[in-house]
Amino acid sequence: MRKNRPSCIVLLLxxxxxxxxxxxxxxxxxxxxxFSTHSSHQPxxxxxxxxxxQKKSSERDIFTKETGIYLLSFxxxxxxTISKRNVHVQKLKNWKExxxxxxxxxxxxxxxxxxALNQYICRYLSVRLQEELEEKCYxxxxxxxxxxxxxxARFEIxxxxxxxxxxxxxxxxxxxxxxxxxxxxxxxxxxxxxxNRRLSYRIQKLLPFNLMDRPSRIIQGKDEHKERKDHKVxxxxxxIIADKLLVFxxxxxxxxRMCLIAAGLQDRPIFRPFSSRDAHIMQQLKRTMExxxxxxxxxxxxxxxxxxxxxxxxxxxxxxxxxxxxxxxxTLPILIDLKEQSNGADxxxxxxxxxxxxxxxxxxxxxxxxxxxxxxxxxxxxxINEIQSIANSFRDEEARKLAKQLVHVPTMExxxxxxxDIDKLVMDMNAIADKIKSQ
Numbered sequence: 001m002r003k004n005r006p007s008c009i010v011l012l013l014x015x016x017x018x019x020x021x022x023x024x025x026x027x028x029x030x031x032x033x034x035f036s037t038h039s040s041h042q043p044x045x046x047x048x049x050x051x052x053x054q055k056k057s058s059e060r061d062i063f064t065k066e067t068g069i070y071l072l073s074f075x076x077x078x079x080x081t082i083s084k085r086n087v088h089v090q091k092l093k094n095w096k097e098x099x100x101x102x103x104x105x106x107x108x109x110x111x112x113x114x115x116a117l118n119q120y121i122c123r124y125l126s127v128r129l130q131e132e133l134e135e136k137c138y139x140x141x142x143x144x145x146x147x148x149x150x151x152x153a154r155f156e157i158x159x160x161x162x163x164x165x166x167x168x169x170x171x172x173x174x175x176x177x178x179x180x181x182x183x184x185x186x187x188x189x190x191x192x193x194x195x196n197r198r199l200s201y202r203i204q205k206l207l208p209f210n211l212m213d214r215p216s217r218i219i220q221g222k223d224e225h226k227e228r229k230d231h232k233v234x235x236x237x238x239x240i241i242a243d244k245l246l247v248f249x250x251x252x253x254x255x256x257r258m259c260l261i262a263a264g265l266q267d268r269p270i271f272r273p274f275s276s277r278d279a280h281i282m283q284q285l286k287r288t289m290e291x292x293x294x295x296x297x298x299x300x301x302x303x304x305x306x307x308x309x310x311x312x313x314x315x316x317x318x319x320x321x322x323x324x325x326x327x328x329x330x331t332l333p334i335l336i337d338l339k340e341q342s343n344g345a346d347x348x349x350x351x352x353x354x355x356x357x358x359x360x361x362x363x364x365x366x367x368x369x370x371x372x373x374x375x376x377x378x379x380x381x382x383x384i385n386e387i388q389s390i391a392n393s394f395r396d397e398e399a400r401k402l403a404k405q406l407v408h409v410p411t412m413e414x415x416x417x418x419x420x421d422i423d424k425l426v427m428d429m430n431a432i433a434d435k436i437k438s439q
Contacts, residue, residue, distance in 0.1 A: 064164070064165055064382055064383040064386065064422065065142070065162065065163070065164050065165075065379065065381075065382035065383070066162070066163060066164075066165055066379055067160055067161065067162040067163075067311055067375065067378070067379050068160070068161045068163075068173065068176055068177070068180075068249070068251070069158075069159075069160055069249075069251040069254045069255065069311065069315070069375070070158075070159040070160075070161070070177065070180050070181075070247060070248070070249050070254065071156060071157070071158055071159075071247070071248040071253070071254035071257055071258065072156065072157040072159070072180075072181070072184055072245055072246070072247055072248075073154070073155075073156050073157075073245070073246040073247075073248070073257075074092065074154075074155040074156075074241075074244060074245060074246075075154070075244075075246060075267065076089050076244040077089065077092065077093050077096070077154075077155055078152075078153050078154065086240055086244075088236060088237045088240040088241065089240060089241075089244060091192055091196075091237065092155075092188070092192060092241060095191065095192045095195055096150060096155055098195070098217065099113050099117065099191075099195075099217045099218060100113055100114060100117065100148070100150040101113075101150070101213075102152055109213065109287060110150075110213045111213065111287060111290065111291055112213050112214070112215040113213055113214060113215050113217055113218060114148060114150065114287070114288070114291040115215065115291045115293065116215035116216075116217075116218035116220070117148055117191075117218045118146045118147060118148055118291055118292060118293035119218075119220065119293050119305075120187060120191070120218055120219075120220040121146045121148070121157070121184060121187045121188075122144055122145070122146040122293045122294075122295050123220070123295065123303065124183060124186070124187040125144055125146065125159065125161075125179075125180065125183045125184065125187070126141065126144045126295050126297075126303050127303075128179055128182075128183040129141045129144065129161065129163075129176070129179055129180075129183070130297070132175070132179050133163065133172070133175065133176065133179070139163050139164050139165040139172060140163065140164045140297070141161065141162070141163050141297055142162040142163060142164060142296065142297055143160075143161075143162045143294060143295065143296045143297065143306070143310075144159070144160070144161055144162075144294070144295050145158075145159065145160040145161075145292060145293070145294045145295075145309045145310070145311055145312045146158070146159050146292070146293050146312075147159075147288050147289065147291065147292040147293075147309070147312045147316070148288065148291075149261075149284065149285070149288045150288075151281065151284050153267075154261070154267075156261070157184060158254070158258065158312055158315065159180055159184070160309070160310075160311035160312055160315075161176060161180065162311070163176070173249075177247065177249045180247075180249075181242070181245070181247050185238060185241055185242050185245065186238070188241065189234065189237055189238045189241065190219075191218065191219060192237065193234055193237070194219045195217070195219070251372060251375060251376075252368075252372055254315075255315055255318065255368050255371050255372055255375075256364075256365065256368045258315055258316070258318075258319045259318060259319050259322035259323075259364045259365075259367060259368040259371075260322075260360070260364060261281065261285075261319065262281060262282065262285055262319035262320060262322050262323035262326075263322050263323050263325075263326035263327070263359060263360075263363070263364050264278040264279070264281060264323070264326070264327075265326065265356055265359060265360060265364065270346060270349065270352050271352045271353070271355055271356035271359065272346065272352075273326060273327040273335055273338070273355070273359070274327075274335075274338075274339055274342065279323075279327065281323065282320060282323050282324075285316060285319055285320055285323070286316075286320070288316070289312070289313060289316040292309040292312045292313065292316075293305065293309075294306040294308065294309040294310070294312070311375065311378075314371060314374060314375060315371060317371075318367050318368060318370070318371035321367050322363060322364045322367045322368065325359075325363035325364070325367060326359040326363045326364055328363075331362065331363050332355065332358055332359055332362060332363060334351075334354065334355045334358055335355060337351065338351050338352065338355050372417075373417070376415075376416070376417035377415060379417075380414035380415055380417065383414050383420065383422065384411050384414050384415070386422065387407045387410060387411065387420075387422060387425060387426075388404075388407060388411070390403070390407075390426055390429065391403035391404045391406070391407045391429060392404070394429070394433055396433065396436060396437070398436055399432060399433040399436050399437075402432050402436070403429045403432060403433070406425070406428060406429055406432065407425065407429075410422075410425055
């Protein structure tokens with residue numbers, strides 16, 4: 001045993017560094033680590049801890065969620081006589097009645113074709129918004145909702161676009177409105193031109209009636225690209241439709257117009273609350289609401305169709321409530337007198353006008369205002385959560401308390417639908433924190 005002692009010592013000296021390195025027990029390695037850390041010429045600095053507010057202020061990437069409501073109306077389709085109607089407007093009317101029906105009879109329902117048109121416009125608009133807004137760093141499009149209202153007296157398109165904006169970006173609203181208008185017009189012009197290339201469409205226009213609900217009449221997907229190979233956009237058709245189109249881009253205007261349509265008080269010669277024909281708009285609105293299409297932008301930047309809409313449904317619910325309230329004698333006692341003095345569906349013009357004004361002030365506008373307030377509260381929730389999380393991010397207790405006091409008034413303003421400069425608010429909170437730190 002003693003004879004092997006030198007060889008054991010040699011083996012131990014050879015393999016000990018390897019074993020100690022494997023099990024982390026080498027004093028030599030520890031000393032080298034210590035030397036490499038503290039012998040550097042550059043002094044060691046502890047990482048500076050910044051608050052969430054300071055990080056947001058430096059990155060300038062504060063986003064708020066907003067939803068724009070747009071109502072596109074084509075009043076020239078039915079407000080002008082056929083002799084005065086432009087030939088391109090007549091093309092639009094023929095296409096609408098061929099695909100969606102004229103809406104003049106109770107059993108002429110085209111829910112499948114209506115759904116197909118909503119899907120086409122929604123997808124077309126989603127792609128355009130994503131290309132124009134996201135690629136230019138205006139923000140991120142979260143969802144797009146489209147609902148087409150097609151009746152015997154009107155053709156309206158309700159669109160809701162939800163986006164995440166940089167709080168310092170003030171021009172995105174005008175850009176979004178321009179894209180919505182142009183993309184919707186292009187989508188409709190494409191459908192009209194592609195249908196005019198079909199022999200079946202040209203033959204069907206000559207028939208006195210057409211009651212079939214065929215979603216295939218709305219061309220989309222591969223069929224659209226196939227039929228558009230040698231097809232150029234008709235500039236004159238596009239310009240005429242754009243000229244006749246009315247765009248209500250203010251949320252208040254769009255919502256009030258929808259409520260007035262449901263109540264039979266929008267662009268109508270006389271208020272007829274007891275007319276079953278005028279009340280048919282309620283059934284048409286329900287059918288339109290059921291056909292609403294909503295596309296949501298998932299995390300992989302792909303558009304997925306949602307089972308239900310959010311903002312369009314809220315607007316349609318308010319519209320239906322307005323239509324019921326405007327025709328209810330329980331809500332409007334003047335309707336009892338109007339019914340007693342009415343001749344068939346029409347009452348005395350003066351009394352009908354008075355009833356219409358009372359219906360607007362007591363039934364329609366209060367419901368519309370409640371809907372507007374609800375949408376404003378939904379839109380302001382993301383901004384409120386953002387500024388409150390920033391205020392709570394300060395580690396100093398006094399700074400956190402003062403920041404919460406500072407965001408109280410802006411929070412109330414956001415709930416009232418007012419605009420707030422969140423970038424400036426964050427800078428003010430950081431200034432308070434720096435002042436407390438320097439004391």
